[in-house]
Amino acid sequence: MVEAHATPAAPFSPLSGLHKFIAIFLVILSWILVHKWSLRKQKGPRSWPVIGATVEQLRNYHRMHDWLVEYLSKHRTVTVDMPFTSYTYIADPVNVEHVLKTNFTNYPKGDVYRSYMDVLLGDGIFNADGELWRKQRKTASFEFASKNLRDFSAIVFREYSLKLSGILSQASKAGKVVDMQELYMRMTLDSICKVGFGVEIGTLSPELPENSFAQAFDAANIIVTLRFIDPLWRLKRFFHVGSEALLEQSIKLVDEFTYSVIRRRKAEIVDARASGKQEKIKHDILSRFIELGEAGEESGGGLGDDKSLRDVVLNFVIAGRDTTATTLSWFTYMAMTHPDVAEKLRAELCAFEAERAREEGITLLPCDADHADDDASFAARVAQFAGLLSYDSLGKLVYLHACVTETLRLYPAVPQDPKGILEDDVLPDGTKVRAGGMVTYVPYSMGRMEYNWGEDAARFRPERWINEEGAFRNASPFKFTAFQAGPRICLGKDSAYLQMKMALAILCRFYRFHLLEGHPVEYRMMTILSMAHGLKLRVTRAV
Structure with missing residues (x-):
């Protein structure tokens, strides 16, 4: 009978454990050194393995635009690494010109941006490629x-500006504090809904x-900005x-609101056609897209479904309401x-008023202290x-x-x-950008450089x-980028100026x-540069 002998355990050696520790330590150290070496020429916040610059960006999220100003004032191009x-x-x-014009096709909105904004903007013009x-x-x-749209817009913008004036007049008389940002948001929302979609919402x-x-x-x-x-x-x-x-x-x-607007407009178009009164079909932006969608359906494509129209509506709301009210x-x-x-x-406006009254042969109504x-x-x-x-007379107000x-x-x-970024590219200043990443031009920073x-x-x-002759001096749209530039330059620029x-x-x-004493004026981090606490103030009549 053969006795079974247990295999003796290998004797424990402190050195073997130490060797493993040293090996792991050297691997980690090498990884860190390689990472630091790869960032030796990076112009931007400190980046860490895996998490990138997330910590610093989160710490500065509430002031991110000014945080970028600090970096971009030192380096005209800054890279910020983030997870993924x-x-x-x-x-x-x-x-900016290279990205927005010269190599435009290489810099679409992109899948990353779309994934963040899709729930709100869908396939609308601001999110589409x-x-x-x-x-x-x-x-x-x-x-x-x-x-026709320009003239109609001028009438609507005048109407709602006068409504806002009436509210301010009463606030002045009562000595009330008002939030001007909220009032501007209401005015521009009412205006865009009437001009763009033919509905009166009365905010x-x-x-x-x-x-x-x-x-x-x-x-x-x-939330989508976050x-x-x-x-x-x-x-x-x-x-x-x-x-x-x-x-x-949200x-x-x-x-619920958007689809109700679409259903109402479609019903109005059907009723107008059924009664033989085609001239009653409104010529707003939504109606035009509905008609385009119907034509597209007949040819096998288009924008006729309610979801596509919903995206059109919301994109024009953000264009016509938020941007104008914020400015x-x-x-x-x-x-x-x-x-x-x-x-x-005010001196320019008073002089303009007197001159226009003379041109029109109008006697101005009394508006003095009495x-x-x-x-x-x-x-x-x-x-x-x-x-x-x-539209034409406002063009004479150069200082405004x-x-x-x-x-x-x-x-x-x-x-x-x-x-x-669709494909790897090199910017004019020599910065290499990689496919799958993002390039962001920063109008807020550009204006402060x-x-x-x-x-x-x-x-x-x-x-x-x-300029020296008293005429308005334009700047390159790639330097003054408030309305973007290149093929995506803002179509509503003239309309926005008209309303403002x-x-x-x-x-x-x-x-x-x-301004109300002690009222904080800070921006809120969202796609639009709105004021975080509104704009609380008192108003007085100027006569």
Whole structure:
């Protein structure tokens, strides 16, 4: 019988454990050294393995635009590594032109941007690429070039500017504090809904009713922006928790409003055709897209389904409401903090009023200190002045145009705009960008760069836009990027200027604004540069 013998265990050696530890340590050290070596020429925040610059970016999220200013003032191109991708931020007009024009096809919105924004913008013009984008842009371009739309827009913008004036007049008389950003948001929402979709929603009524669509739209806008730096958003969406749960609720409310507008307009078109009264079909943007969609369905494609129309509606709402209201808010803040500019502008408006009245043979109604408390007389004079404002006459207000443009230079409605990268490329300054990453041009930073605007770049100075002959001085769209540039340049630029100048001409002629003492003025991190705490102020009549 053979005895079984157990195999003796290998004697423990402290050195064998030490060797493994040293090997692991050397591997980690080598990885760190290689990572640091690969970043030796990187211009931007410190990047760590796996997490990139997430920690620093999260720490500065509330002031991200100014955080980028600090880096871009030292380096015209900055790279920020993030989990799964990297962002290259640019502020040099030469690089911007390369991305937005010269090599345009290599820098679409991209899958990364679309994945973040799809729930809100869908396949709308701000989120689309390729043929779908071209088709929407062609239709929108035709509409914005229409004299009928321009003239109708001027009437609508005047109407709602006067409604806002009426609210401010009563606030002045009562000594009430108002939130101008909220009022501007209401005015522009009502305006875009009437011009773009032919519906009256009445948010600027004197009682200022709550509007669930506007509140839900704002919440959705904030949350989708947060996705750009929140590595857990997909997990939160999967479990329906946190910000993603709120986003889901907000989108539901937004969709309820939007689909109701679409159904109503389609029904109106059907009724008009059935009654043989084709002339009653409205010629707003939504109606044009409905007709285009019907034609597309007959030819095997198009934009006829309600989901596509929903995307069109929401993209034009964000274009016509948020961007304009935000710029009006920052303009008002600049006017309050630069009283010399406000008085110079008012002098231009008063001179314009007198000249236009002479040209029209109109006797101006009394509007002096003796009539300041007479509501009817004051309202009549404001309406008389508004009647002098048209697309053409507003073009004579050079200083007003310069003030609006200077506001957009320092406080662009879209502070940064990311693009995807299809193929590896080298920017004009030699920066290499990799396919699958993102390139972001930064209008907020560009307006503050001394290498773009000189030593007084950070100063609010409308005169920089006026030449020696007193005419407006344009700048390259690749330097002044508030309306983007290249093939995607904003189609609504002239319409936006029209609405802003219409409203501001009336308000700055007849009112003075006084910021509420202690009220904080800070931007909120979202796709649009809105004010985080609104713009609380008191208003007085200027006679």
